[in-house]
Amino acid sequence: MATNHSRKRKGSGNNHRPSKKCAVEKEDIVDVMTDSERKPNFSSLSGPNGVNRNHASPLVANKPVSTRKLIIKNFKDKPKLPENYQQQTWDKLKEAVIAIHKSTSIKSSLEELYQAVENMCSHKMAPLLYEQLRVLCDEHVKSNVSQFLADSVNSPLYLKQMNTCWQAHCQQMIMIRSIFLFLDRTYVLQNSSMPSIWDMGLELFRVHIISNRSVQNRTVVGLLLLIESERNGEAVDRSLLKSLLRMLSDLQIYHEVFEVQFLEATNQLYRTEGQQLMQERDVPEYLMHVDKRLNEETERLLHYLDQSTKKALITCVEHQLLGDHLSSILQKGFDNLMEANRTSDLTLMYQLFSRVKNGLHELCAGFSSYVKKRGRAIVINPEKDKTMVQELLDFKEKLDTIVSDCFQNNEKFILALKDSFEYFINQRLNNSRALAKFVDSKLRAGNKEATEEELERLLDKIMVIFRFIHGKDVFEAFYKRILQRDFCRKSASVDAEKSMLSKLKQECGGGFTSKLEGMFKDMELSRDINIAFKQHLQNISSPDNIDLTVNILTMGYWPTYVPVEVHMPPEMVSYQEIFKKFYLAKHSGRKLQWQPTLGHCVLKASFSAGAKELQVSLFQTLTLLLFNGTEELALEDIAHQTGIEDTELRRTLQSLACGKARVIQKVPRGKDVEDGDKFVFNNEFKNKYFRIKINQIQMKETAEEQISTQERVFQDRQYQIDAAIVRIMKTRKTLSHTLLVSELYEQLKFPVKPGDLKKRIESLIDRDYMERDKDNSNMYKYVA
Amino acid sequence: MADDEKREQMEVGSGDVDINDKKPDKMFGLKKWNLVAMWSWDVECDTCAICRVQVMDTCLRCQAENKQQECVVVWGECNHSFHNCCMSLWLKQNNRCPLCQQEWALQTTGK
Numbered sequence: 086m087a088t089n090h091s092r093k094r095k096g097s098g099n100n101h102r103p104s105k106k107c108a109v110e111k112e113d114i115v116d117v118m119t120d121s122e123r124k125p126n127f128s129s130l131s132g133p134n135g136v137n138r139n140h141a142s143p144l145v146a147n148k149p150v151s152t153r154k155l156i157i158k159n160f161k162d163k164p165k166l167p168e169n170y171q172q173q174t175w176d177k178l179k180e181a182v183i184a185i186h187k188s189t190s191i192k193s194s195l196e197e198l199y200q201a202v203e204n205m206c207s208h209k210m211a212p213l214l215y216e217q218l219r220v221l222c223d224e225h226v227k228s229n230v231s232q233f234l235a236d237s238v239n240s241p242l243y244l245k246q247m248n249t250c251w252q253a254h255c256q257q258m259i260m261i262r263s264i265f266l267f268l269d270r271t272y273v274l275q276n277s278s279m280p281s282i283w284d285m286g287l288e289l290f291r292v293h294i295i296s297n298r299s300v301q302n303r304t305v306v307g308l309l310l311l312i313e314s315e316r317n318g319e320a321v322d323r324s325l326l327k328s329l330l331r332m333l334s335d336l337q338i339y340h341e342v343f344e345v346q347f348l349e350a351t352n353q354l355y356r357t358e359g360q361q362l363m364q365e366r367d368v369p370e371y372l373m374h375v376d377k378r379l380n381e382e383t384e385r386l387l388h389y390l391d392q393s394t395k396k397a398l399i400t401c402v403e404h405q406l407l408g409d410h411l412s413s414i415l416q417k418g419f420d421n422l423m424e425a426n427r428t429s430d431l432t433l434m435y436q437l438f439s440r441v442k443n444g445l446h447e448l449c450a451g452f453s454s455y456v457k458k459r460g461r462a463i464v465i466n467p468e469k470d471k472t473m474v475q476e477l478l479d480f481k482e483k484l485d486t487i488v489s490d491c492f493q494n495n496e497k498f499i500l501a502l503k504d505s506f507e508y509f510i511n512q513r514l515n516n517s518r519a520l521a522k523f524v525d526s527k528l529r530a531g532n533k534e535a536t537e538e539e540l541e542r543l544l545d546k547i548m549v550i551f552r553f554i555h556g557k558d559v560f561e562a563f564y565k566r567i568l569q570r571d572f573c574r575k576s577a578s579v580d581a582e583k584s585m586l587s588k589l590k591q592e593c594g595g596g597f598t599s600k601l602e603g604m605f606k607d608m609e610l611s612r613d614i615n616i617a618f619k620q621h622l623q624n625i626s627s628p629d630n631i632d633l634t635v636n637i638l639t640m641g642y643w644p645t646y647v648p649v650e651v652h653m654p655p656e657m658v659s660y661q662e663i664f665k666k667f668y669l670a671k672h673s674g675r676k677l678q679w680q681p682t683l684g685h686c687v688l689k690a691s692f693s694a695g696a697k698e699l700q701v702s703l704f705q706t707l708t709l710l711l712f713n714g715t716e717e718l719a720l721e722d723i724a725h726q727t728g729i730e731d732t733e734l735r736r737t738l739q740s741l742a743c744g745k746a747r748v749i750q751k752v753p754r755g756k757d758v759e760d761g762d763k764f765v766f767n768n769e770f771k772n773k774y775f776r777i778k779i780n781q782i783q784m785k786e787t788a789e790e791q792i793s794t795q796e797r798v799f800q801d802r803q804y805q806i807d808a809a810i811v812r813i814m815k816t817r818k819t820l821s822h823t824l825l826v827s828e829l830y831e832q833l834k835f836p837v838k839p840g841d842l843k844k845r846i847e848s849l850i851d852r853d854y855m856e857r858d859k860d861n862s863n864m865y866k867y868v869a
Numbered sequence: 870m871a872d873d874e875k876r877e878q879m880e881v882g883s884g885d886v887d888i889n890d891k892k893p894d895k896m897f898g899l900k901k902w903n904l905v906a907m908w909s910w911d912v913e914c915d916t917c918a919i920c921r922v923q924v925m926d927t928c929l930r931c932q933a934e935n936k937q938q939e940c941v942v943v944w945g946e947c948n949h950s951f952h953n954c955c956m957s958l959w960l961k962q963n964n965r966c967p968l969c970q971q972e973w974a975l976q977t978t979g980k
C-alpha cells in the first residue's frame with residue numbers, strides 16, 4: 086500500500102479504522118480534488134475545474150454542488166457576530182471533544198457542532214480553532230502515556246493495552262475529525278505545511294506514546310516475542326499483531342522501529358534452524374520443512390506483516406534455509422531421491438532450488454553428475470552386457486520422465502541429460518557392440534515378441550541411445566557382423582532390418598550406411614544369382630540332387646573372417662566348382678573366396694527310430710558325413726579327414742555328441758572333447774521332432790575377431806576422412822585449414838583428433854587431390 | 870549371442886517321413902547346402918596405386934559422390950590394375966601404366 090506512509094492521509098485505505106461515513110466524505114472531496122490536488126491553495130487554483138472560475142460565475146449560487154457551494158457561502162454570510170461568539174462556540178466544541186476523549190455523551194447535537202465549526206471558519210477563526218483543537222488533543226494523548234510506563238504488566242497484556250489505547254485513539258480522532266470536517270476541508274487544505282486533523286492525531290500519538298523509549302522498546306520486543314512463539318508452533322492473536330503492526334505503519338516507524346529488528350531475528354532463527362535441521366533430518370524431510378516455513382512466512386505476510394517486508398523476509402528464509410545449504414542438500418540426498426525415483430520430492434527440490442541464486446545451476450550440476458555416475462555403472466561392467474541396453478533404455482526413460490515431470494522440462498536439464506548420456510556412454514567402446522547385439526536380438530525375435538509398432542517404437546528408442554555414441558562406425562561394424570551371420574542362416578527379419586537401416590540412414594546420413602546398403606544389395610543379388618544358377622543346373626548334367634543355394638558377399642562390405650580351408654567330399658567339391666565356373670563366366674575380373682565358417686546345410690539322417698532332418702553348419706556336416714560306412718572315428722581321424730582347425734573341430738564335436746541332440750556319441754562320455762576321444766553313430770537317437778536344428782557351439786567372439794573388426798573400423802575411418810576432405814574441397818575449391826577442419830568435424834560421425842586430420846590432409850596433398858596455396862600455406866586448393 | 874550357446878532349437882517336422890532302407894550304410898545324406906563365398910577383384914595388388922585406396926573400396930572421388938556401385942576395376946596388358954575412374958583420369962595426362970611405365974593397353978574391365 087503506497088499511501089500507508091503518506092503523511093497527509095485522509096483516513097482512507099484502512100478498513101478497520103475509519104468509519105464508513107468518513108469514506109463517503111472522502112468521495113465528496115474527490116469530486117472536486119484529484120489526489121495530486123489534495124493540498125491545494127484555493128486562491129491559486131486555476132484551470133478548467135478551478136474554484137476561482139466557479140467563484141466568478143453568477144450561476145454558481147444556484148448550483149447545490151459540494152465544496153464549491155461552501156466557499157461561496159463565505160461571501161454570502163457577511164455576519165455580524167456577538168462579542169463572545171468565539172468563546173462560546175469553542176466552549177461548546179471543547180466540551181464535545183472532551184466528551185469524546187472520555188467516551189461520555191455529547192450534549193450538543195452533531196448538526197449544531199458542524200454548524201459551529203463552519204461558522205467559526207467562515208469568520209476567519211480557523212487558525213485559532215485548529216490550534217485550540219490541537220492543544221486539547223495534545224493534552225489528552227500526553228495523559229495516556231502513563232499507563233505504559235508501569236513495570237508490572239506482562240508482555241501480552243502490555244500489547245493488548247497498547248492496542249486498546251491505539252484503537253481508542255483512532256476512534257476518537259475519527260469522530261473529532263467528522264465534527265471538524267469543515268475545518269479540515271477548508272483551512273487545513275489551504276496550508277500545505279499543516280497536517281490534517283487525522284495526521285495531527287497520529288503525530289501526537291507518535292510523539293507522546295510510541296516515541297517514548299521504554300514504550301517503544303517494550304512494544305517491539307513484545308511483538309517479536311509473539312511472532313517467535315508463533316514460529317515455535319503456538320497459536321497467537323494474529324489480529325492483535327496485525328493491528329499493532331498497522332499502527333507502526335500508520336505512524337511511519339514500521340521500518341526503522343520494527344522491520345530491521347524483525348529481519349535480524351528472522352535471520353538468526355533460520356540460520357540456527359538451517360544448520361541444526363540439516364544435521365538432524367534427511368533431505369526430503371528437510372525440504373518439506375523449508376517449504377512449510379516459506380508457506381508460514383507467506384501467511385504471516387498475508388495476515389499481519391506489512392507487504393513491504395515481503396521481499397526481504399522471503400529472501401532471508403530462502404537464503405538461510407536453502408541458499409547456504411545447496412551443496413550439502415545435493416550431496417546428502419539428491420542421488421537417493423533419483424535412485425528411488427521420488428518424483429514428488431524431486432519436484433519440491435526443483436521448486437525450492439529455483440527460488441535461490443545458483444540453485445538451479447547447482448541442481449543441474451548434481452543431476453548431471455548423477456546421470457554420469459549411474460550411467461557409467463551401467464555401461465562399464467562387461468558382465469552386464471546382456472542387460473545393459475535394456476537398462477540404458479529404462480534409465481533414459483526414467484530420466485526423461487523426471488526432467489519433464491519434476492524439472493518442468495527446463496532446457497538446461499534437457500541439455501545436461503543429453504551431455505551426460507553422451508559422456509558416459511562413450512566411456513567404453515564396447516557399448517556399440519552390446520547395442521548392435523541388442524538390436525540384433527530384438528530384430529531376430531521380430532514379431533514373435535512384439536507387434537510391429539512395438540518393435541518400431543523400440544527401434545526409435547534405441548536410436549536415441551545410438552545418437553549419443555561417438556563411434557558410430559564401430560556400431561556399424563558390429564552390426565554388419567551380426568547381419569552377416571543372420572543373412573547366411575536366413576533367420577533375419579528383413580523388414581525389421583530395413584526399417585533399422587532407414588533409421589540409421591536418417592540419423593547418420595547415407596555415407597554411414599552405404600556399406601550396410603551394400604550388404605542388402607548383396608542379399609538381393611544373391612537371390613537373382615541363385616535363380617540363374619538353378620536354370621543353369623538344369624541345362625547341364627548335374628552330378629547329384631543337392632539343393633544348392635549360394636550367398637555371394639562383396640568383400641569390403643562384409644566383415645571378413647580368416648580364410649580357412651577344409652576337405653570336402655568329392656561331390657561337394659565338384660558342385661562348388663560348377664558354381665564357380667558359372668559365376669566367373671558372368672563376372673569378369675573377379676575371384677571367389679569360400680567361407681566355410683558361414684556355410685550351413687540340411688542333412689537327411691536315418692536312425693533306427695526313423696528318419697530326421699538336421700539343420701547343421703558346414704563343419705557339422707563334414708563331420709557327420711564321415712560316419713557313412715564307418716562305425717567309429719577318433720578325434721584325430723576326423724581332424725585329418727576334414728581339415729577343420731582343432732578348436733573349431735572340438736566345438737563341432739561337442740555340439741553333436743555332448744549337446745541336447747546327440748546324433749553321435751562320444752567314447753568315453755564326458756562334457757569336453759579330449760585327445761584320443763572316439764565317436765560313434767548314435768543309431769538309437771530319438772527326438773519328437775522331425776527337423777532338428779543343432780546349433781554350433783559358439784565361442785564368444787574371439788579376441789582376434791574383435792581386433793580385426795576394430796582394425797577394419799580404423800581403416801574405414803581413414804577412408805571416410807579422405808572422402809569427406811575430397812568432397813568438401815570439390816565443392817569449395819579453395820578453403821583455409823581452419824574452415825576445412827571445422828566442416829570435417831560437422832560431417833564425420835566418429836571422434837577424430839586434429840592431428841589425424843592433418844595427417845590425412847598431408848596424405849591427400851601427396852596424392853595430388855589438393856595442394857597448398859603458393860602464397861598462403863594455410864590455404865588449400867582442390868586439384869581437379 | 871552368448872545365451873544361444875548350447876541351446877538347441879527344435880522345430881515341428883512337416884511330416885513327410887521317408888525311411889531310406891535301401892542304403893543302410895549311409896546314415897547321413899546331404900539334402901541342402903547353403904554355400905557362402907566372398908568375391909573380390911582378381912588383382913595382384915590390393916591397393917590402387919593412383920588413389921591409394923584398396924581396389925575393393927570405392928575410389929575416393931566415388932566415395933565422396935556416393936557412387937559405390939559404379940566404381941569398377943581395370944586391368945592393363947601389364948596385369949596391373951586400378952580403379953577405372955582413377956585410370957581414366959590418369960590417362961588424360963599420361964598414357965603409361967603408373968606402376969611399370971609401359972604404354973597402357975586395356976586388358977579387361979571388371980563387372
Ligand SMILES: [Zn+2]
Pocket residue numbers: 917918919920921922928929951952955
Ligand atoms: Zn583408385
Ligand SMILES: [Zn+2]
Pocket residue numbers: 927928929930931939940941952953954955
Ligand atoms: Zn571410382
Ligand SMILES: [Zn+2]
Pocket residue numbers: 945947948949966967968969970971
Ligand atoms: Zn603396369
